[in-house]
Amino acid sequence: MVRRFTEANELLNDLLDRYEGGTANPIAHPDYDAFPNVVTADLFLRQIARAEAVGAVSLARGRGTRRDQIVHVRLQAADPLYHYLGRVPAAQIAQDAGKRLCADIALDWRLAEAASAIAENWKRAKSWHGFASSDVDKLRDAFSLAQAILENRHLDVDYRTFSRRVVGDSKALERVEGAVVRLLGGILELPPGARPREALRTIGLERFAPPLLIAGRIDLDGADLSQISPRYLGIPPNEADRIRFRRPPAYLLSIENFASFNRHVAEADPDRLGATMYVGGYPSLATQQALRTIAEMVSGNTPIFHWSDIDPDGTWIFHTIERAVGRPIRPHLMSVEIAERSGQVPLRKAAPARCPADSGIAVLAAYLAGDGAKTLEQEELNPVLPDPTGPP
Structure with a gap:
């Protein structure tokens, strides 16, 4: 041109x-x-x-x-x-900015490599995901926050307190959370389709953990709730160890979608034969830990299921819960047959979760990785009780 x-x-x-x-x-x-x-x-x-x-x-x-x-x-x-x-060469600006980017920060070698690559971009007068060399101070905060996360300094700390402790600004993380997630994306396993704040929730960084919603024949500590019989209870995830089952549940089922959770509790299992939990989309680290605590309360013969959308994000959520629970879990209403029967080919293809061959979601993940695979939102399906002996 x-x-x-x-x-x-x-x-x-x-x-x-x-x-x-x-x-x-x-x-x-x-x-x-x-x-x-x-x-x-x-x-x-x-x-x-x-x-x-x-x-x-x-x-x-x-x-x-x-x-x-x-x-x-x-x-x-x-x-x-x-x-x-009277213009300063971009290479000199980039060199100065590159030095400032990581000065006095002891970085993990993978973050150090990312910083070097960003400086090279700046030398060619190119930005990195919208961050130019003039944004070095803002991006420096992103590196400091990412490093602190790798050191697990974010655990048991809310979003703004973590940001204030690390960089002296309680709102800094909110401004650079996208950059933090991109820096960590090649190091930690984060959900590829999630917004930055959702991705950070899965590793334990959030404003405050949402309540864990659980339905079933349950009590809390010594409190007998049988006379109240609420549809479900909401408790802080870190108090999951207070739950007591009045009798062993027929199954454990975690559900991604709030509408599907409510429908399952009201329509599929009104007698509370099992224990059903709402994980709130991408499960926060606190929710993952709560699911593990609850799974440890039941017999190893109690089947555990998860129900998500039939799409790449659903496989990621399933495999995340599977790893968190530390026991085999089965997909509920998540199968190739259901996808082929009721789903549609999406306009944009995304990568499903990377999971081992023995994962409960491996077959569906392999299907979704292929051409012409169909996806389906779980709200499209009517809830049914999990079948421990049959296909989902």
């Missing part, structure tokens, strides 16, 4: 911009048809001529009657042009 200008400084800066972007000898053209008057055109030509005089650019001129016109301007030498324009 031919670049044409009526402002000399714009043309000269454009040459340097493209040079910093990797073009060896960029060219730009005067836009003679766009000059508003002769005075403006003369000023443009004088300024370009001065840049030529200092050895910064070379000029190609026309022929015949147009021999006095400049056909194009080519970058001859970058250093004289930087000096002529």
Whole structure:
């Protein structure tokens, strides 16, 4: 694409911009048809001529009657042009910013590699996910916060307190949470389709843990709730050890979607034969730990199920709960057969969870990784009781 200008400084800066972007000898053209008057055109030509005089650019001129016109301007030498324009080279700015980015921060080697790659981007006058070298202080906070997470300094601390303790600003994490998740994405297993705040919840960083909702024939500590019989209870996840089963549940079932949770409790299991728990989408670390605590309360013969959407996020949630519980769990209403029968091919394909062959969700994950796989939101299905002996 031919670049044409009526402002000399714009043309000269454009040459340097493209040079910093990797073009060896960029060219730009005067836009003679766009000059508003002769005075403006003369000023443009004088300024370009001065840049030529200092050895910064070379000029190609026309022929015949147009021999006095400049056909194009080519970058001859970058250093004289930087000096002529009073502009600091991007490489120098990037070098200074790169040094400031990690100064006095003891980084995990994987974060250090990311910092080096970002500095290289800046040297080529490119941003990193919208962060330019001028944003170094903001991105420095992101590195400090990511490092603190790798050191587990975020555990049992709310969102803003963690941010204040690490970088001295309680709202800093909210401003750079996307960058923090990108930095950690290649190190920790985070849900690929989640928003940054949802992804951070899964590793234990949230404002405050949402309540764990559980339905079943349950009491709390020594309190007998049989006379109250609420549809379900909500308790802080870290108090899951207070739950007592009045009798062994026929099954444990965790459910991703709130509407499906309510429907299952009211329609599929009104007699509370099993224990049903709402995990709230991507399960927070506190919720994951609560599920493990509850699973340890029941016999190893008690079947454990999970019900999510039939899509890549659903497989990620399933496998996360599977690892958290530490016991085999089975998919409920999550099968290739249901997907083929009731699902639709999504407009955009996403990667399913990476899971071992012996995972309860491995078959569905392999299906979703293939071409033409169909997905289905769990709200499309009517709730039914889990069948410990049959297919989902």
